Amino acid sequence: MKAVLLCAGMGTRLGSLTTNIPKAMLPIEGRPLIDYSLRYLQTHGFSDVAINVHYFADSITSFVGDGSRYGIRVHYSHEKALLGTAGTLRSLGDYLRNESAFLVMYGDVLTDQDLMPLIRFHEEKNRSVATLLLHRRAGTNSRVLIDNQNRITSFIERPANEEVGENLSWANSGLHIVSRGLLELIPDVDPVDLPRDVFSQIYKTSPIYGFPIDGFRCAIDSPERYAEASLAVTSGEYRQ
Numbered sequence: 001m002k003a004v005l006l007c008a009g010m011g012t013r014l015g016s017l018t019t020n021i022p023k024a025m026l027p028i029e030g031r032p033l034i035d036y037s038l039r040y041l042q043t044h045g046f047s048d049v050a051i052n053v054h055y056f057a058d059s060i061t062s063f064v065g066d067g068s069r070y071g072i073r074v075h076y077s078h079e080k081a082l083l084g085t086a087g088t089l090r091s092l093g094d095y096l097r098n099e100s101a102f103l104v105m106y107g108d109v110l111t112d113q114d115l116m117p118l119i120r121f122h123e124e125k126n127r128s129v130a131t132l133l134l135h136r137r138a139g140t141n142s143r144v145l146i147d148n149q150n151r152i153t154s155f156i157e158r159p160a161n162e163e164v165g166e167n168l169s170w171a172n173s174g175l176h177i178v179s180r181g182l183l184e185l186i187p188d189v190d191p192v193d194l195p196r197d198v199f200s201q202i203y204k205t206s207p208i209y210g211f212p213i214d215g216f217r218c219a220i221d222s223p224e225r226y227a228e229a230s231l232a233v234t235s236g237e238y239r240q
Contacts, residue, residue, distance in 0.1 A: 001119070002099050003046040005037055006088060007107035008054035008079050013221050022055045023220060024107040025063065029233050032063060033220065036110055038070045040240060044115040046103065050095055052077040052088045084191030086198050090183060099180055104194070106174035106219065110229045112239045113175070113215035121150075122177040127207050129182040130199070133173040134210040135217055142172040142195050146210045152203045157195040170210060172199070173217055182206075 011018035017026060024034040034051075041049055049072050053060050057078060067074030075095055083091055089104065096102055101122060103115070113133060122131035132152070134144055145154035155172075172195055185202050186192060199208060216238045218229040232238040 001046065001102055002048045002050065002096060003041050003103040003105060004050045004052070004089065004092060004096075005034075005041070005105050005107050006052055006085055007034065007060055008052040008057075008082055008088065009108070010055040010082075011108070011221075014223060014226065017223060017226060018055075020056070021059055022053075022057075025056070025059050026220065026226065028110070028230050033110065033229075034060060034064065034107065036240065037105065037107060038064065038067070038072060040111070041103075041105070042070045042072055043240070047071065048073045048075070050075040050077055050092055051107075052079055052083075052092075054079040054082055082191050084197070085194040086186045086192040087190050089178070089194075090186045090188075090192070093183055096180060096183070101177055101179045104176045104178050108220045109174045109217060110220060110232070110238060111173075111175065111213075111215060111217040113213055113217060118175075118211045119177055121209070121211050122179075125207065125209050128209050129179050129185065129202070129206045131177045131209045131211055132199070133175040133213055133217075134170045135173045135213045137169070137171045144170040144172060144210060146170060150209050150211065152199075152208045152210050155195070155200045155203045155208070157193075157200045170212075173213055174219055175217075 007024040011023035025032045064074055143156045144152055147153050187197055218225055220226050220229050
């Protein structure tokens with residue numbers, strides 16, 4: 001199974017932290033975030049990884065190189081303009097041609113989640129076009145509901161304030177197992193986003209499942225979350 005690591009974003013919500021570097025190169029205890037991500041993928045058996053790059057792309061490509069230090073073959077997808085998370089997958093159609101399923105991981109996510117149960121769950125749901133790792137969070141940017149079979153029955157991206165509330169709800173964790181058939185469901189526009197333009201639009205007609213997280217996960221999308229991720233590494237809450 002191949003993996004796609006999404007690293008093209010500009011990290012504007014991180015303010016001055018990403019003035020001169022992309023999110024994937026933010027240092028955590030002396031190591032760039034992308035170093036954690038690639039070692040994580042290699043540990044879980046991924047030896048072929050596509051990385052999309054755009055903002056300060058050279059800083060990523062010069063650090064990662066061909067991936068040999070990780071025992072990984074790296075394929076770069078250089079985006080002159082941002083394609084969006086779904087647009088990137090569509091552009092990688094040839095790279096993913098022979099894959100029945102592949103992993104998609106956001107490049108700003110630090111996690112130690114065991115991927116094997118997630119992969120097995122997706123394979124058991126053989127009609128699923130995607131299985132999303134889910135976490136519980138109040139005031140989330142994506143509100144997800146699942147039934148007793150873990151099929152997603154509602155996916156609201158950027159919900160209105162009255163839809164969010166203060167209670168914990170399932171949320172998209174930025175890590176998915178995706179079946180190749182999903183590529184055919186991506187709108188032919190750019191940029192196009194997985195949560196906003198795909199998942200929230202197709203869950204009623206195409207089976208998408210959620211898999212509850214049981215490991216550590218932090219999306220580094222603000223200075224506060226960056227500090228949280230760094231503390232998790234130093235305290236041992238994050239384990240890799």
